[in-house]
Amino acid sequence: MGARVVRAALAGVTALAMAGLAGCGAGTGSSPGGSTSASGVTGTVTVFAAASLTESFTRIGRDFEAAHPGVTVRFNFAGSSALATQINQGAPADVFASAAPKNMQSVTDAGNADGSPATFARNQLVIAVPKGNPKRIDALADLARPGLKVARCAEQVPCGAAASRALAAARVTLTPVTLEQDVKGALSKVKLGEVDAALVYRTDTRAAPADVDGVEFPESAAAINDYPIVVLRNAANRAAARAFVGYVRSDPGTSVLTAAGFQAP
Structure with missing residues (x-):
């Protein structure tokens, strides 16, 4: 299954959209199709990512799903400032990938990050x-x-x-x-x-x-902008979120990003 893309409204996530995303989120149980990843990671992982990551993360999402049968990646691509606002207002998400540290900082300052963000790419x-x-x-x-x-x-x-x-x-x-x-x-x-x-x-x-x-x-x-990524504190599927962040930072993930023109951190 290809990675699914959800475009964000710049005005913010409406209550209906938030409910829809929440319904798509899953824990670490069986996937909707009943398949189970060999790694033990299953379900849906919702990733809020900067618009400039659209093509690269869509490819990475497909590769991640292929590496973890039973996992579905859903993306919400928009401006990093809009995404940070949505997360801080309670929008359901498992991972945040920002195009700049400033927008990530607003999420960490609000206590919505699980651990410290890691820079995974740079852009010019x-x-x-x-x-x-x-x-x-x-x-x-x-x-x-x-x-x-x-x-x-x-x-x-x-x-x-x-x-x-x-x-x-x-x-x-x-x-x-x-x-x-x-x-x-x-x-x-x-x-x-x-x-x-x-x-x-x-x-x-x-x-x-x-x-x-x-x-x-x-x-x-x-x-030059640094791109940080982090698992979110209220992640519904923490195991899949951590696995996705790890994949983005792995050699296969880095190869996709550098092929697209990103620089290594």
């Missing part, structure tokens, strides 16, 4: 442009050209905070036409032709090679 910004780079954008300073339409993430989102650090390092003042609540939103504006460029992660442009190109710029080195 690029400029996403339409295929072929029609506006000939070659540097971060080019984004300030008159008439150029640029998208970036909102400041509270990890990709937005990273963009601010990179722009400050380059001494570039940028007036975006839109501030998105997660990096996939910023990328979609380029893919749809609504903007000329967007500041996104390297991994996002690699995930959409048919639609966009990624322009590297040196100031991105001043804005």
Whole structure:
């Protein structure tokens, strides 16, 4: 069974959605199909993960399910700040993977982490442009050209905070036409032709090679994000949650992440 993806509403999880996720959660008993993992890990594990992890974690989820028959992985992908808020408001989840330590810190400060988060990957910004780079954008300073339409993430989102650090390092003042609540939103504006460029992660442009190109710029080195992961205190399936976190940090998990353009921690 492929890993199942649940997209988060940015306004938060409604009571109905929370109840649905709770119903999907399972303890360490038999899976719905009655099969049992050879490792003793069974049931459903619900993972709240940063939007930039969508492709990599979907693949890792499938691999994890194959390694643990009887386990189902359900994902909730959104901006890390939105996910942290949902967790702190009681949304049912077993694992949280954030695109920045700041958002993870809000979860640990609220007492909702089971143990200390571990950094499992790092990510770096690029400029996403339409295929072929029609506006000939070659540097971060080019984004300030008159008439150029640029998208970036909102400041509270990890990709937005990273963009601010990179722009400050380059001494570039940028007036975006839109501030998105997660990096996939910023990328979609380029893919749809609504903007000329967007500041996104390297991994996002690699995930959409048919639609966009990624322009590297040196100031991105001043804005590399660490990605932490942790089992949550109220995890309904603690055994599967711990096994999933272990798999993400294992050689097979790391191979998927580095192939997607993430850097090792």
